[in-house]
Amino acid sequence: MASTRRPLHPCSGCGKEVRPQQQAILCDSCHQWRHRLCVTNITQAMYRQINKELKQGGSFDWTCPSALPTTHQSAQALVLAVLRPAIQQKNCLMSA
Numbered sequence: 369m370a371s372t373r374r375p376l377h378p379c380s381g382c383g384k385e386v387r388p389q390q391q392a393i394l395c396d397s398c399h400q401w402r403h404r405l406c407v408t409n410i411t412q413a414m415y416r417q418i419n420k421e422l423k424q425g426g427s428f429d430w431t432c433p434s435a436l437p438t439t440h441q442s443a444q445a446l447v448l449a450v451l452r453p454a455i456q457q458k459n460c461l462m463s464a
């Protein structure tokens with residue numbers, strides 16, 4: 369049988385492989401990677417900020433939209449809410 373080629377780190381948004389040079393983030397809830405571009409609520413600036421905090425020994429918890437309960441909050445508010453208490457896990461970004 370031919371082996372099926374499976375993505376090592378499939379994006380929970382588009383299902384494609386998340387490559388090391390792509391901006392992606394690990395969901396703290398479902399533990400799946402997600403391309404930043406498949407996550408409409410994280411901006412480039414936010415990603416850089418998160419990356420900076422990780423490099424300084426901080427950590428970042430993030431929950432992807434699929435794992436989040438549906439709420440009345442805006443996407444922006446959700447990101448700010450998870451960005452603030454960001455100190456529990458390390459190295460959850462795939463690249464700068």
Ligand SMILES: [Zn+2]
Pocket residue numbers: 379380381382383384402403406
């Ligand atoms: Zn994707």
Ligand SMILES: [Zn+2]
Pocket residue numbers: 380395396397398399400431432433434435436
């Ligand atoms: Zn998730």
